[in-house]
Amino acid sequence: xxxxxxxxxxxxxxxxxxxxxxxxxxxxxxxxxxxxxxxxxxxxxxxxxxxxxxxxxxxxxxxxxxxxxxxxxxxxxxxxxxxxxxxxxxxxxxxxxxxxxxxxxxxxxxxxxxxxxxxxxxxxxxxxxxxxxxxx
Amino acid sequence: xxxxxxxxxxxxxxxxxxxxxxxxxxxxxxxxxxxxxxxxxxxxxxxxxxxxxxxxxxxxxxxxxxxxxxxxxxxxxxxxxxxxxxxxxxxxxxxxxxxxxxxxxxxxxxx
Numbered sequence: 146x147x148x149x150x151x152x153x154x155x156x157x158x159x160x161x162x163x164x165x166x167x168x169x170x171x172x173x174x175x176x177x178x179x180x181x182x183x184x185x186x187x188x189x190x191x192x193x194x195x196x197x198x199x200x201x202x203x204x205x206x207x208x209x210x211x212x213x214x215x216x217x218x219x220x221x222x223x224x225x226x227x228x229x230x231x232x233x234x235x236x237x238x239x240x241x242x243x244x245x246x247x248x249x250x251x252x253x254x255x256x257x258x259x260x261x262x263x264x265x266x267x268x269x270x271x272x273x274x275x276x277x278x279x280x281x
Numbered sequence: 282x283x284x285x286x287x288x289x290x291x292x293x294x295x296x297x298x299x300x301x302x303x304x305x306x307x308x309x310x311x312x313x314x315x316x317x318x319x320x321x322x323x324x325x326x327x328x329x330x331x332x333x334x335x336x337x338x339x340x341x342x343x344x345x346x347x348x349x350x351x352x353x354x355x356x357x358x359x360x361x362x363x364x365x366x367x368x369x370x371x372x373x374x375x376x377x378x379x380x381x382x383x384x385x386x387x388x389x390x391x392x
Binding site for chain 2: 169170200202203204206207210211213214217241243254257258261262263264267
């Protein structure tokens, strides 16, 4: 997997993270690290460009999930807590579609993976970059 | 070998095998160098994949399903691999082989 990062200015600055190749157990932490860097540098809105993402496994979903939580300003769980790390239930938190992380042009089989896990409900999916950036 | 498979069957089974093998590597072998045997066949109308490993005994078919009704903020990270395997296949069968290996059989219609 290769990741690209570019900043696009809409109403707000948006970091477009392009994910090329397979997003799986071998590299999902790299994507989280990239997003963490971007967020730490000050960009609070992230568009995951999945146009060239050929495959997303459950590990890839962990990355997308983590990035969404990160973009809410929350810390990520300890990496050494393992895959079973439970997040404390937070009361009074807004739920539903994520405001600060959106998806661009996922391929049908990636959409299928999002649908099979119910994750599709949490993310706006756009098919046009300009529309996606303007939506933040 | 041409198994005459539909693309949907191929995509689903690739995901199911990836999830299953990853679980063996990460949770079964816990990253230790080991081997996994994967056998692929067409049996009638089905694509059949058998995955064998020598990690400690684990039957993924008894793993409870995740709660997909939870909002994102309340979901645990991960834990979707077995669920995806179930969703991508028509059947998931486990047995412990006589020589002590785990054997997971995944079936999916070939078209």
